[in-house]
Amino acid sequence: xxxxxxxxxxxxxxxxxxxxxxxxxxxxxxxxxxxxxxxxxxxxxxxxxxxxxxxxxxxxxxxxxxxxxxxxxxxxxxxxxxxxxxxxxxxxxxxxxxxxxxxxxxxxxxxxxxxxxxxxxxxxxxxxxxxxxxxxxxxxxxxxxxxxxxxxxxxxxxxxxxxxxxxxxxxxxxxxxxxxxxxxxxxxxxxxxxxxxxxxxxxxxxxxxxxxxxxxxxxxxxxxxxxxxxxxxxxxxxxxxxxxxxxxxxxxxxxxxxxxxxxxxxxxxxxxxxxxxxxxxxxxxxxxxxxxxxxxxxxxxxxxxxxxxxxxxxxxxxxxxxxxxxxxxxxxxxxxxxxxxxxxxxxxxxxxxxxxxxxxxxxxxxxxxxxxxxxxxxxxxxxxxxxxxxxxxxxxxxxxxxxxxxxxxxxxxxxxxxxxxxxxxxxxxxxxxxxxxxxxxxxxxxxxxxxxxxxxxxxxxxxxxxxxxxxxxx
Numbered sequence: 001x002x003x004x005x006x007x008x009x010x011x012x013x014x015x016x017x018x019x020x021x022x023x024x025x026x027x028x029x030x031x032x033x034x035x036x037x038x039x040x041x042x043x044x045x046x047x048x049x050x051x052x053x054x055x056x057x058x059x060x061x062x063x064x065x066x067x068x069x070x071x072x073x074x075x076x077x078x079x080x081x082x083x084x085x086x087x088x089x090x091x092x093x094x095x096x097x098x099x100x101x102x103x104x105x106x107x108x109x110x111x112x113x114x115x116x117x118x119x120x121x122x123x124x125x126x127x128x129x130x131x132x133x134x135x136x137x138x139x140x141x142x143x144x145x146x147x148x149x150x151x152x153x154x155x156x157x158x159x160x161x162x163x164x165x166x167x168x169x170x171x172x173x174x175x176x177x178x179x180x181x182x183x184x185x186x187x188x189x190x191x192x193x194x195x196x197x198x199x200x201x202x203x204x205x206x207x208x209x210x211x212x213x214x215x216x217x218x219x220x221x222x223x224x225x226x227x228x229x230x231x232x233x234x235x236x237x238x239x240x241x242x243x244x245x246x247x248x249x250x251x252x253x254x255x256x257x258x259x260x261x262x263x264x265x266x267x268x269x270x271x272x273x274x275x276x277x278x279x280x281x282x283x284x285x286x287x288x289x290x291x292x293x294x295x296x297x298x299x300x301x302x303x304x305x306x307x308x309x310x311x312x313x314x315x316x317x318x319x320x321x322x323x324x325x326x327x328x329x330x331x332x333x334x335x336x337x338x339x340x341x342x343x344x345x346x347x348x349x350x351x352x353x354x355x356x357x358x359x360x361x362x363x364x365x366x367x368x369x370x371x372x373x374x375x376x377x378x379x380x381x382x383x384x385x386x387x388x389x390x391x392x393x394x395x396x397x398x399x400x401x402x403x404x405x406x407x408x409x410x411x412x413x414x415x416x417x418x419x420x421x422x423x424x425x426x427x428x429x430x431x432x433x434x435x436x437x438x439x440x441x442x443x444x445x446x447x448x449x450x451x452x453x454x455x456x457x458x459x460x461x462x463x464x465x466x467x468x469x470x471x472x473x474x
Contacts, residue, residue: 192343260308261288
């Protein structure tokens with residue numbers, strides 16, 4: 001009809017690829033789900049019942065706090081203009097003009113994402129969040145929640161952003177050619193080392209908890225682990241910043257390594273302990289995922305199987321054998337063995353990337369011709385670069401985490417009081433995970449016995465009181 005109103009559609013920038021943008025947002029959501037609710041559920045269920053609420057809350061708080069810090073300051077510290085060779089200039093990332101513009105990676109010669117900055121800011125936030133939450137796994141069951149609330153933004157600012165800028169944001173390790181495809185060093189090595197250091201300074205759990213710390217809900221634990229595994233397709237599949245050949249290879253390699261490592265770990269449990277363990281299977285799954293992450297899109301699929309075998313074997317041996325022979329490792333109470341499942345696995349993955357990075361796959365995504373030592377032609381230079389990069393990340397996290405915790409300790413105790421440690425969630429939060437009487441009320445056995453006796457006295461004057469020392473255990 002002539003003169004009819006024709007709605008004006010919003011302009012779509014010529015550079016925007018809707019497929020890439022859709023995949024990147026999907027990948028970001030998958031990684032976010034690994035933390036919320038994945039690690040929240042896993043942490044809540046894998047610990048002793050009295051620590052379920054506290055463990056879940058540490059993850060929940062970190063997820064929220066990291067997001068706010070990320071857009072206020074930390075995104076640009078990790079992916080902004082250079083301040084130092086290992087650090088970017090911090091600043092806010094919430095101007096609508098900035099967020100609508102085309103995403104860019106500083107100093108990158110090959111990365112030219114076809115989606116907005118807003119997508120990149122959120123995608124990288126999910127990595128920062130899960131890294132911080134992984135650190136919490138080492139100090140569950142005794143860290144003062146107020147100290148944790150102070151630790152999260154400080155560690156994000158002074159530790160995580162340094163690794164992210166150095167390897168991903170155009171820093172000196174990236175320029176030098178160290179490979180960290182999707183976080184074997186930035187995420188797993190850093191969180192494992194930082195968690196181990198934090199566990200040292202916070203101190204161990206009470207003796208009773210160290211000797212017996214059974215999960216309070218094995219089935220819920222598997223649900224959290226399942227979210228973690230499936231979310232890893234976004235973790236490694238989103239690293240190329242496009243729905244392309246590399247992302248497809250990375251997703252397949254990721255899942256194959258996880259499955260292989262899980263089976264290897266389970267087999268070792270059966271051989272040495274006579275039965276398979278659900279917790280062991282989850283640990284094997286995690287080591288396989290962490291181990292393949294440094295080179296998921298850069299290695300051939302047969303190499304992913306080898307990565308899975310090594311990731312299921314070496315961390316198992318370090319946890320079950322080396323730990324028992326080392327006084328230092330026994331002294332440090334790493335609650336969920338984050339050092340073994342993430343730092344050891346991430347380091348091994350980085351080394352194996354230096355061995356198995358395929359030149360043709362590297363050409364698809366890396367700025368310079370690169371090949372692993374297995375393919376000859378570089379005299380093992382890539383392997384040496386991987387070792388040097390790992391050393392920088394490990395040392396930086398050891399020093400920075402120590403300084404942060406010692407600074408916090410001047411104002412807030414790092415550890416809960418001994419009385420609170422004996423009680424758990426109720427002392428820390430005034431809440432408990434499982435309501436077993438009424439509508440979320442605690443069952444007061446003494447009060448109900450007394451009320452029963454009063455009722456009996458009223459109905460039967462000759463009623464004789466029963467024993468007062470009865471304890472009802474739910």
